[in-house]
Amino acid sequence: xxxxxxxxxxxxxxxVSVRELLDLIRALKHHVVFADMDEFYYLARTVMVKDERHxxxxxxxxxxxxxxxxxxxxxxxxxxxxxxxxxxxEKMLTDExxxxxxxxxxxxxxxxxxxxxxxxxxxxxxxxxxxIGTGGTxxxxxxxxxxxxxxxGDAGKRQGKAAKVWDQREYKNLDDQVELGTRNxxxxxxxxxxxxxxxxxxxxxxxxxxxxxxxxAGLLNIQMxxxxxxxxxxxxxxxxxxxMDAHIKVCEELFSACRTEFKHLEYFYFHNCPYESVWxxxxxxxxxxxxxxxxxxxxxxxxxxxxxxxxxMAPYEITQPGGSVEHWNEEAGHVWIQRFMExxxxxxxxxxxxxxxxxxxxxxxxxRDLIEDRMYPLTLEGLEEGMKFxxx
Numbered sequence: 436x437x438x439x440x441x442x443x444x445x446x447x448x449x450x451v452s453v454r455e456l457l458d459l460i461r462a463l464k465h466h467v468v469f470a471d472m473d474e475f476y477y478l479a480r481t482v483m484v485k486d487e488r489h490x491x492x493x494x495x496x497x498x499x500x501x502x503x504x505x506x507x508x509x510x511x512x513x514x515x516x517x518x519x520x521x522x523x524x525e526k527m528l529t530d531e532x533x534x535x536x537x538x539x540x541x542x543x544x545x546x547x548x549x550x551x552x553x554x555x556x557x558x559x560x561x562x563x564x565x566x567i568g569t570g571g572t573x574x575x576x577x578x579x580x581x582x583x584x585x586x587x588g589d590a591g592k593r594q595g596k597a598a599k600v601w602d603q604r605e606y607k608n609l610d611d612q613v614e615l616g617t618r619n620x621x622x623x624x625x626x627x628x629x630x631x632x633x634x635x636x637x638x639x640x641x642x643x644x645x646x647x648x649x650x651x652a653g654l655l656n657i658q659m660x661x662x663x664x665x666x667x668x669x670x671x672x673x674x675x676x677x678x679m680d681a682h683i684k685v686c687e688e689l690f691s692a693c694r695t696e697f698k699h700l701e702y703f704y705f706h707n708c709p710y711e712s713v714w715x716x717x718x719x720x721x722x723x724x725x726x727x728x729x730x731x732x733x734x735x736x737x738x739x740x741x742x743x744x745x746x747x748m749a750p751y752e753i754t755q756p757g758g759s760v761e762h763w764n765e766e767a768g769h770v771w772i773q774r775f776m777e778x779x780x781x782x783x784x785x786x787x788x789x790x791x792x793x794x795x796x797x798x799x800x801x802x803r804d805l806i807e808d809r810m811y812p813l814t815l816e817g818l819e820e821g822m823k824f825x826x827x
Contacts, residue, residue, distance in 0.1 A: 437463075440500050444483065447496035455483040472501075488815055636660050668699040670734055670779075674744025675704045675717060682787040685813060686743060689785075701734060707748040708768030709775070710759055727771060731778050739825045740775060740782040746802040746810070747788070753801050772805045782806065783821045787813040 441456045459482045468474035476497060484493050636659040643658035650656075671693060673679075673686055693700055703713035703725065711727055714720040751758040753768040775782055784802060786793065790812045793799045803810045809824065811817040 440479070440497070443496040443500040444493065447492045447499075449484060449489050449492045449496060450486075451483045458482050666699070667697060668734075668738045669693060669697045669701070670730075670738045670740045671700065671702040672709065672713065672740070672742050673702065673704050674707060674742070674746075676706050678745055678747050679787075682745070682813075685787060689743065689813070701738075703730065705744075706759075706761060707744070708752050708759070709742075709771045710762075710764040710768060711766065711771070727774075731774060736778055736780065738779060740779040741821070741825075742782070742784040742806075743787075743813075744784070745786055745788050746784065746793075746799040747796050748798045750797045750801060753798055753805075769801070769805055772802070776806060781825045781827075782809065783824060784810040785813050785818065785821060786810055790817070 437456060437460060441451065444451045459479055462468070462478060462482060468478045479497065480490065480493055484490060638660055640658040640660040643660065644656065647656035647658055648654065671690070673690070679686070690702065693702075703715055704717060704720065705713050709727060712724040713727055713730060714724045716723055749758070749760075752760065753772075756765060756767050757763050758767060784806050786799070788799075793803065793810070799810075809821075811821040
């Protein structure tokens with residue numbers, strides 16, 4: 436049975452190995468969970484999935500496999516031998532639960548009655564205490580209440596009394612190919628961490644307190660230390676306006692995540708290609724600009740630099756003086772990109788368009804060449820690739 440589940444996971448591209456399969460089998464042998472599909476689902480996910488980005492793929496594989504088991508007898512037999520199930524099940528029942536099971540004629544009777552009602556019922560039913568429906572007290576259906584029931588379908592308010600939870604698929608937005616949300620971006624940015632203790636000593640140092648108290652013969656000697664913070668310095672430059680208007684939301688999410696993750700963060704805006712000046716406030720960009728040369732002088736080579744833009748523009752905006760569509764630029768855009776490359780050895784470009792579209796735009800190919808192919812798509816996978824390069 437578990438071999439079939441393992442194959443479904445591999446087919447869904449969940450990176451699972453035989454080691455995880457053996458660990459799951461070992462956990463079942465030691466009765467970590469028993470005769471409970473909800474608990475088995477959580478155990479299997481915990482043991483076999485090592486990265487939360489694959490939770491949705493796991494849910495799909497789990498559902499595809501177990502939805503293929505057509506009846507409860509086959510499902511229980513696939514999980515554990517029937518004689519083990521019944522012995523263990525009887526041990527776990529309280530006196531009250533035994534009486535409730537008996538009220539329906541036992542487990543065999545419950546399953547038999549379920550099949551019978553499925554054959555008899557021809558239409559949807561809500562409420563009541565017999566038919567398979569929603570919101571009632573029948574032992575079959577969805578959204579109702581019965582302590583020994585079988586849930587059918589996904590309608591109605593759940594009472595937490597049935598097994599099938601994987602069909603909720605709560606992790607759709609964690610797939611590594613989807614566009615990012617702020618939470619997902621934070622997950623990727625955590626690769627770019629270098630912790631150091633900075634600031635005033637306002638955090639309790641437990642180890643230091645124990646050590647100094649022991650040295651003082653048991654007299655309490657409280658020690659404080661600076662808070663541990665991410666010491667990475669990050670410089671963000673966002674392309675704004677034009678074709679980037681379609682990506683405002685995801686850029687805002689990236690910016691929000693960066694402000695949360697990095698204490699040392701500086702950011703500026705540019706349009707299409709960096710030239711002799713950048714700005715911080717888009718409403719006042721015509722009269723409040725920062726010279727790009729001043730930026731290069733102010734922020735040292737220890738900064739990590741991330742350009743965020745689609746690199747989609749007329750090629751002359753990169754290659755020619757005066758190529759800017761907004762003003763006359765004395766020096767071509769490629770000159771400024773090369774200056775950034777010379778100053779910052781850890782610099783990347785994040786592109787919100789999918790990787791397979793980049794070759795269709797000449798300007799995108801030019802930018803990729805200028806930055807030595809350090810362009811990454813704005814997906815969780817692409818962002819993590821970029822963070823991996825920056826953290827080397």
